[in-house]
Amino acid sequence: MSSVRLSDLRHTTSFRLALLFLALFGAASLTLFGFLYWQTAGYLKNGTDEWLVRELASLVAASPSQLIEHLNEHAARDPEGDRPFALFDAAGHGVAGKVANLPTPSPSNRPFEFRLNRRGGAVTFRGLAHRLPSGDVVLVSQNVHEMHEFRELLVGAMAWGGLLVLIMGLAGAAVIGAGSVRRIDEVARAIERIVNGNLAERLPTRGTAGDLDRLVDVVNGMLDDIERLMHEVKGVSDGIAHDLRTPLTRLLAGLERAGRRAASVEEFAAAVDEAIVETKAVLSTFGAMLRISEVEDGARRTGFTTLDLAAIAADVRDFYEPLAEGKGVSLSLNDGSRGSAKMTGDPSLLFEAIGNLVDNAIKFTPSGSRVTLRIFRANENLGVIVTDTGPGIPAAEREAVLRRFYRAERSRHTPGSGLGLSLVAAVARLHGLDVVIDDAKPGCRVTLRQEGASTWPTLALAVTQDTRPAALGR
Amino acid sequence: MLHVGDLEIDLLSREVRRAGRLVELLPREYHLLEYLMRQPNQVVTRTMLFEEVWGYHYDERTNVIDVHIGKLRRKLDEGGLPTLIHTVRSSGYVLRAAE
Numbered sequence: 001m002s003s004v005r006l007s008d009l010r011h012t013t014s015f016r017l018a019l020l021f022l023a024l025f026g027a028a029s030l031t032l033f034g035f036l037y038w039q040t041a042g043y044l045k046n047g048t049d050e051w052l053v054r055e056l057a058s059l060v061a062a063s064p065s066q067l068i069e070h071l072n073e074h075a076a077r078d079p080e081g082d083r084p085f086a087l088f089d090a091a092g093h094g095v096a097g098k099v100a101n102l103p104t105p106s107p108s109n110r111p112f113e114f115r116l117n118r119r120g121g122a123v124t125f126r127g128l129a130h131r132l133p134s135g136d137v138v139l140v141s142q143n144v145h146e147m148h149e150f151r152e153l154l155v156g157a158m159a160w161g162g163l164l165v166l167i168m169g170l171a172g173a174a175v176i177g178a179g180s181v182r183r184i185d186e187v188a189r190a191i192e193r194i195v196n197g198n199l200a201e202r203l204p205t206r207g208t209a210g211d212l213d214r215l216v217d218v219v220n221g222m223l224d225d226i227e228r229l230m231h232e233v234k235g236v237s238d239g240i241a242h243d244l245r246t247p248l249t250r251l252l253a254g255l256e257r258a259g260r261r262a263a264s265v266e267e268f269a270a271a272v273d274e275a276i277v278e279t280k281a282v283l284s285t286f287g288a289m290l291r292i293s294e295v296e297d298g299a300r301r302t303g304f305t306t307l308d309l310a311a312i313a314a315d316v317r318d319f320y321e322p323l324a325e326g327k328g329v330s331l332s333l334n335d336g337s338r339g340s341a342k343m344t345g346d347p348s349l350l351f352e353a354i355g356n357l358v359d360n361a362i363k364f365t366p367s368g369s370r371v372t373l374r375i376f377r378a379n380e381n382l383g384v385i386v387t388d389t390g391p392g393i394p395a396a397e398r399e400a401v402l403r404r405f406y407r408a409e410r411s412r413h414t415p416g417s418g419l420g421l422s423l424v425a426a427v428a429r430l431h432g433l434d435v436v437i438d439d440a441k442p443g444c445r446v447t448l449r450q451e452g453a454s455t456w457p458t459l460a461l462a463v464t465q466d467t468r469p470a471a472l473g474r
Numbered sequence: 475m476l477h478v479g480d481l482e483i484d485l486l487s488r489e490v491r492r493a494g495r496l497v498e499l500l501p502r503e504y505h506l507l508e509y510l511m512r513q514p515n516q517v518v519t520r521t522m523l524f525e526e527v528w529g530y531h532y533d534e535r536t537n538v539i540d541v542h543i544g545k546l547r548r549k550l551d552e553g554g555l556p557t558l559i560h561t562v563r564s565s566g567y568v569l570r571a572a573e
Contacts, residue, residue, distance in 0.1 A: 276564055287533060318502055319528060322541040348530040359536055 008181050015177025022169035026162065033158045040154065044147045045126075049111045052128040055140040059085065060130055067138070071096045081118060082143040084125070090135035097139070103127070113144070124148055183212060199227045240289070244282055251278040288419040295349065295426040303346050309382055310341035310375045316354045317373055320362060328367035331358070336376040343382050343450070345431045353427035354384055356420040357446050361388035365443070383433075383449030392444040398437040424448075476511045479571025481550065481558055483511055492550050502527065503546050510559065510569040519566035543567060 009015055062070055067087065074085050075097060086097030103114035109130060115122045127141030186204050193201045202223060203216045258271030317333040324331035335341070354373070361371040369389040376383050393401055402425040428435045428448050436447040476483050480493040488504055490497045499507065505527045510518060524534045540561075547559045560568050 273563065280564070291533070315528060315530070319538060319542075322545050323536075323538050326541055348532050351528075351530045352532050355536075359538075 009174060009177045012177040012180050012184070014180040015173050018169065018173030018176050022166070022173065025169070026165065029162070029165070037151070037154055037158075041147075041151055044150070048126050048142055048144060048147070049128075052111055052126070052140050052142065055085070056128050056130055056138065059138050059140065060132065064132075064134065064136075068096050084116075084139075084141055086139045086141075088137040088139065090137075092137070095136065103139075114141075118143075180212075187212075187216065194223065199223070199230060240285075243285055247278045247281050251275055251282075254278070285419070288423065292419060292423050292426050295423065295430055301346075301430060304344045305347070306342055306344055307347045307350070308341050309343055309350070309384065310335045310337050312347055312350050313354060313373055313375050313384060316351060316358055319355065320358045323359070324362050324371065327362060327365075329362050329365050330370040331362070332370065332372050334372060334374045336374060337382065338377060340377065341375055341382060343431075349427045349430065353424045353448070354386070356424050357384075357386040357448075360420055361386050361390065361444070361446075364388065365390035369443075378449070381450035383447055385445060385447045387440045387443060387445045389440070389443040392439055392442060393437055395439070401437065402435060476508075478511055478514045478569055479558060480555075481511075481571075483508060490550075492552075493555060495553075497549055497552070499546070499549060503542070503549070506542060506546055507550075510567065514569050514571075517562050517566050517568050522566070 059067060059070060071085050071087055074083075078084070084097060087095045089095055103116070109128075111126055111128050113124055113126050115124055117123075123143060123145045125141045126144045127139050129137050129139040131137050183206075190201055190203045202220045205213050205216050205220075207213070254271060254274050258268060262268045262271055313333055313335070317331060321331055358371065358373060365371055365388045371389075372385075372387045374385040374387070376385060401421050424446075425435050427433075432451050433448045434451050436449065438445050438447070476485065481491070483490045483504075485508070490499055490504065490507065506523065509523065509526050520539045521533060523539055525531055543559060543561075547557060550559070551557050558569055558571065560570055562568055
């Protein structure tokens, strides 16, 4: 698997990107080089042409006798014949200078190029000719072989350089592309393993902050969430299986017993009543589950109104007071909102949630102790605290109790579906409230507070401020 | 004034009398009784009571309403009088005059 297939390589983004950059870079270099070539060649040619014009002008200005003299002097100074001057008669035959015959094309007062044999080879010259009034033609010229060679060298260097860049670019693109193919293959294999059921598997990262790594991090985060949700769903199914099997088993046992032993109508009626109670418990568990999903759905938010949290807390206190009284638990309400407990929400859901907390607190607090319901306002954020002096919830279980069907070991014997606190959590989430469970030393303290509400010190301050009147009052 | 058997309540002064004796009720207990008095001899479910008397709408599943009814019943039946509020098994309550 480590060898990279060519067809894969061609289709990778990095390979294509590398090729695109190569093409762009090539086009840019070509343009730059063309411009350089054009400027350099033009400069060299212009230098030569200016020299030709100057020399020709001085020759033309001279008298015929001076002209021959000049030409001879010049020829003496230029033994190599790199800058040949010459005079031709009207028929084009050389009269003086180092050029035997007037080269074609015939003079036209414009620089032109021609070839002469020098040291056994044809060499390019650039010349300028002028026809004198006598019909004779004067020619000045210069060997431009080097200039041509220079230009050829430039073009050659460009061609080789371009080829080198092309090879390196292709190789680089192949290396980068192969790297990304290998990377994608790793990720794809990891995904295959996840699809095949290994949910604990994560996509491999390289630890660099590259774009693929960022993507992999996001996907891994998503996988964490999915894994958590899967575990939750599994927990819920286990909970359903466990919590519904017990009453159904009891129901079945009761009915079988009645079928075998009941002799009178009264006995049958009693068995039917028992069955009804068990069935109702099962239905009520289902009802609670449906209700939690309904609340979690978020559709309830359309029914939100402005409500007074302190008034709802007072109703909860009124509703549960007889229950607390019957158990010998003192239930007190302390409103620390200073008259501004308005928030948006669903009154019935909040009543149910706070009621659940109070119900739990009363249920788990031994007789003779107290449960306190407290409304507080920290900065701009409202909250409710339910404190009891019962056994409390161990730190390790505090998060778990908010999950569906979770029941602390010692609460197994008390009636209830184990769904109360998950309903509270669902209602809190719907209202943008945080649920915090902590130790009231002794006992348990559950806080619902508006999210982003204060830091704990200010909240703790609000709580301690609230505690004094609660202890003194009522 | 509403009458059921020897029980009567005055809707204006909110006074409750059983067999001529004044019964002291808390506001919530009075509401509960008034609601029952308005539909005598009819079965009233816990959910109906909860929605009418407390004004919140959800399926209350705890036995707290039974506790409230129990308190009210004790106050009305004080002195060994026959009970007026009868529990209808697995559905609710009915207010009926003692025979």
